Amino acid sequence: xxxxxxxxxxQDAGTERVLMLAWMDEEALRLTRETGEAxxxxxxxxxxxxxGETSGNTLxxxxxxxxxxxxxxxxxxxxxxxAACHTGRRSCFFRRLDGDRWVVVGERVFDPDEVYRR
Amino acid sequence: xxxxxxxxxxQDAGTERVLMLAWMDEEALRLTRETGEAxxxxxxxxxxxxxGETSGNTLxxxxxxxxxxxxxxxxxxxxxxxAACHTGRRSCFFRRLDGDRWVVVGERVFDPDEVYRR
Numbered sequence: 001x002x003x004x005x006x007x008x009x010x011q012d013a014g015t016e017r018v019l020m021l022a023w024m025d026e027e028a029l030r031l032t033r034e035t036g037e038a039x040x041x042x043x044x045x046x047x048x049x050x051x052g053e054t055s056g057n058t059l060x061x062x063x064x065x066x067x068x069x070x071x072x073x074x075x076x077x078x079x080x081x082x083a084a085c086h087t088g089r090r091s092c093f094f095r096r097l098d099g100d101r102w103v104v105v106g107e108r109v110f111d112p113d114e115v116y117r118r
Numbered sequence: 119x120x121x122x123x124x125x126x127x128x129q130d131a132g133t134e135r136v137l138m139l140a141w142m143d144e145e146a147l148r149l150t151r152e153t154g155e156a157x158x159x160x161x162x163x164x165x166x167x168x169x170g171e172t173s174g175n176t177l178x179x180x181x182x183x184x185x186x187x188x189x190x191x192x193x194x195x196x197x198x199x200x201a202a203c204h205t206g207r208r209s210c211f212f213r214r215l216d217g218d219r220w221v222v223v224g225e226r227v228f229d230p231d232e233v234y235r236r
Contacts (some may be wrong), residue, residue, distance in 0.1 A: 007125045007190075008137060017134075018129055018192055020185070021189065023128060063214060063215070064214070065215070066213040066214075067138070067139060067211050067212075068210045068212070070205065071139070072125075073207075074211040087187065088142055089186075093185050094186070095184040095185075096183050097182040097183070097184070102184050
């Protein structure tokens with residue numbers, strides 16, 4: 001991971017739900033500030049990423065917070081389109097530990113095969 | 119960063135506030151599951167870390183969630199002692215972006231010079 005990447009925690013400002021964890025470089029932070037919509041850095045694709053550019057599920061940023069040691073950013077957002085996760089769920093954190101098993105608890109809002117088809 | 123580290127988002131299960139962003143390796147996750155108290159991996163000290171072992175501000179874990187791509191964990195916790203941040207604030211995310219300036223918005227709950235003195 002490039003040292004300049006920061007963890008970006010995305011929280012719904014209305015429901016307070018934590019939606020996703022993404023990554024930001026300086027360019028992603030600058031574009032987020034300038035446009036008011038969340039931009040991230042994709043580690044797997046090694047490129048800047050405007051969240052929702054394909055799915056339409058953009059994130060309108062209501063508040064940005066920095067943390068004490070400068071390795072994380074908190075984005076409080078209004079979630080447009082209803083689903084932050086590429087699997088079609090509101091939150092990427094849809095598996096809960098129940099004893100020794102991870103159990104799926106999040107309902108799908110959209111079908112990813114419909115939204116991401118080429 | 120070792121590839122096996124995951125970002126650990128800590129959220130207060132009562133107030134829903136995001137308290138901090140830390141890092142977990144497999145050992146930190148195992149100890150967290152076994153003890154019910156948050157353990158992390160300190161990147162700066164390159165060692166396992168039981169949150170609150172010095173300050174008494176431990177985090178009792180009510181729920182653990184995994185994310186879609188396996189690079190983050192969400193811990194929903196009960197915050198003991200009132201402050202998650204080593205600066206003495208409830209949350210590490212105590213600076214809010216206001217125009218072009220980061221403004222401190224979090225009040226101190228304790229004085230770190232008192233708590234961490236040797």
